[in-house]
Structure formats: structure tokens, C-alpha cells
Amino acid sequence: MNFPADFIRFLKAASRIAVLTGAGVSQESGLRTFRDAQTGLWAQYKPEDLASPEAFARDPKLVWDWYAWRREAMKGVRPNPGHYALVELEKKIPQFTLITQNVDGLHRFAGSQNVLELHGNIQKVRCADCGTFTEEWGDDSETVPTCEKCGGLLRPDVVWFGEALPRAELEAAVNASRACQVYFSIGTSGLVQPAASLAHAARNNGSVVVEINAEPTPLTPKVDFAFHGKSGEILPDLLKAVWGD
Ligand code: OAD
Numbered sequence: 001m002n003f004p005a006d007f008i009r010f011l012k013a014a015s016r017i018a019v020l021t022g023a024g025v026s027q028e029s030g031l032r033t034f035r036d037a038q039t040g041l042w043a044q045y046k047p048e049d050l051a052s053p054e055a056f057a058r059d060p061k062l063v064w065d066w067y068a069w070r071r072e073a074m075k076g077v078r079p080n081p082g083h084y085a086l087v088e089l090e091k092k093i094p095q096f097t098l099i100t101q102n103v104d105g106l107h108r109f110a111g112s113q114n115v116l117e118l119h120g121n122i123q124k125v126r127c128a129d130c131g132t133f134t135e136e137w138g139d140d141s142e143t144v145p146t147c148e149k150c151g152g153l154l155r156p157d158v159v160w161f162g163e164a165l166p167r168a169e170l171e172a173a174v175n176a177s178r179a180c181q182v183y184f185s186i187g188t189s190g191l192v193q194p195a196a197s198l199a200h201a202a203r204n205n206g207s208v209v210v211e212i213n214a215e216p217t218p219l220t221p222k223v224d225f226a227f228h229g230k231s232g233e234i235l236p237d238l239l240k241a242v243w244g245d
């Protein structure tokens with residue numbers, strides 16, 4: 001991919017960058033994007049009907065099993081060149097914040113350090129009642145595992161529809177978006193708030209906004225640079241064009 005000369009010059013001089021990623025960044029690792037049809041057993045459900053407090057209250061075992069299935073599906077999944085390019089980018093930029101909507105943990109797995117998981121992490125499990133985190137649980141148990149401390153049901157540590165985002169992560173994401181010189185929106189349809197509004201916070205503070213996505217999104221008309229294609233190809237190309245590696 002060719003990048004405009006002014007874009008390359010600007011990026012080379014940047015010291016503060018914020019990046020928001022979505023499911024598109026993990027697509028080349030073999031993970032379905034959020035709005036892809038679910039496969040197999042889960043095809044008849046909509047993710048929104050499984051990832052909500054109401055769904056968990058209605059049928060905790062069904063919801064627990066859906067996340068156990070997703071954790072199982074994650075076992076062979078590895079970061080792709082897009083994740084690794086973001087690890088390299090972080091090493092080159094003094095103030096670099098990686099904000100992700102993804103719950104797959106692949107950015108940390110790839111080696112990214114300053115990661116804000118706005119929607120939580122599917123590999124973490126906490127008590128739905130007292131919030132205690134637990135490391136050990138049985139994914140194949142007949143019933144939903146319960147908390148050793150209070151007996152409450154365990155649940156994945158992810159943000160469900162209708163739930164608030166973790167306050168500390170959201171605050172840090174807003175601050176990073178407001179302070180950055182360059183804001184990247186990568187692999188996200190930009191449909192879900194409040195993550196989608198981070199690009200506007202960056203724009204309002206005069207940041208250069210860049211979109212890297214397989215297809216145009218509602219954000220596309222408002223960005224300074226839009227590169228449409230696979231993030232696993234564009235990001236390594238970008239590192240090479242700007243820093244030669
Ligand atoms: P979406 O599935 O809404 O959007 C993924 C975007 O990635 C789409 O615009 C695709 O075109 C693009 N895409 C697909 N493959 C790509 C690739 N190889 N390279 C670059 N782009 C690619 O997923 P998100 O935007 O992440 O929240 O969804 C945001 C949130 O919506 C999720 O975190 C989830 C959902 O509600 C919660 O569960 C709270």
C-alpha cells in the first residue's frame with residue numbers, strides 16, 4: 001500500500017499516538033468479527049441475545065456455555081501481523097496507548113504493553129455477585145461454576161450489552177484520545193458507543209484521525225486519512241514505509 005508523503009512525515013515526527021482496535025484486527029487470526037454470523041450450535045442465537053445481563057439471568061448455563069465455547073475456540077488462535085505491527089509501533093512512540101474493544105486478549109498475547117481493554121477479557125472470570133476474580137473453574141461442569149467466597153454464579157469478565165464500561169479504562173482512553181497527535185481507528189465498524197466517540201474526542205483536539213478498515217464505516221467521511229484493506233497487511237506496510245523495518 002502507498003502512503004501519502006505528508007502522512008509519513010507526520011507519523012515519523014509524532015510522539016503521542018492513540019489507537020482504537022475492534023474485531024477486524026483479530027479477523028486474520030481466524031476469529032469472527034462481532035457481527036459475523038455465529039457458527040454451529042450458536043448460529044440460531046444473536047450475540048446480543050447471549051451477551052447481556054438479562055440473558056445471563058434468564059439462562060446462566062446457556063450464556064456460560066457460549067463463553068466456554070468461545071474460550072475453547074480461542075485455544076489455537078494466535079496474534080497476526082497486524083497485532084505484531086502494533087507492538088513495534090508502541091516501541092517507536094514515547095506516548096502510545098492501545099485501546100481495544102476486543103475481549104480476545106490477543107494484543108497482550110502479542111506483546112503490547114499499554115493496553116486498555118474497554119470491553120473486558122474473555123479469559124478472565126469473576127463472581128456475578130461479589131466480583132471476586134477466580135483463576136480456576138471447570139468449563140465442562142454441568143452447572144455454572146460458583147464463587148468460592150459467596151456461592152454466587154461465575155461470569156466472564158466482559159462488558160455485556162447495557163452494562164457500563166470499566167471506569168478507569170474508559171477515562172484513560174478518553175484522556176489518551178484527547179492528548180494524542182495521531183488517532184488510529186483500526187478494524188472497527190465504529191457503531192458502538194462510547195468507544196466510537198473517542199475518534200471525535202481526538203478530532204476535537206486537533207489530532208490527525210486515521211482509519212484502517214476492510215470497508216468504509218460511518219467514521220470514514222470524517223477522518224484525515226482512510227486506508228481500506230486488511231489491517232494485517234496495511235499495518236506492517238505502514239511500519240516499513242515510515243521506519244523502514
Ligand atoms: P464489528 O464486527 O462491528 O466491525 C468489525 C470491522 O472490522 C468491520 O467494519 C469490518 O469491515 C472490519 N474488518 C473485518 N476484517 C478486517 C481485517 N482483516 N482488517 C481490517 N478490518 C477488518 O466489530 P467491532 O467494531 O469490534 O461490544 O464491534 C464493536 C463492539 O460491538 C464489540 O466490542 C462488541 C459489539 O457490541 C460488546 O460486546 C460490548
Ligand code: ZN
Binds near residue numbers: 147148
Ligand atoms: Zn462471590
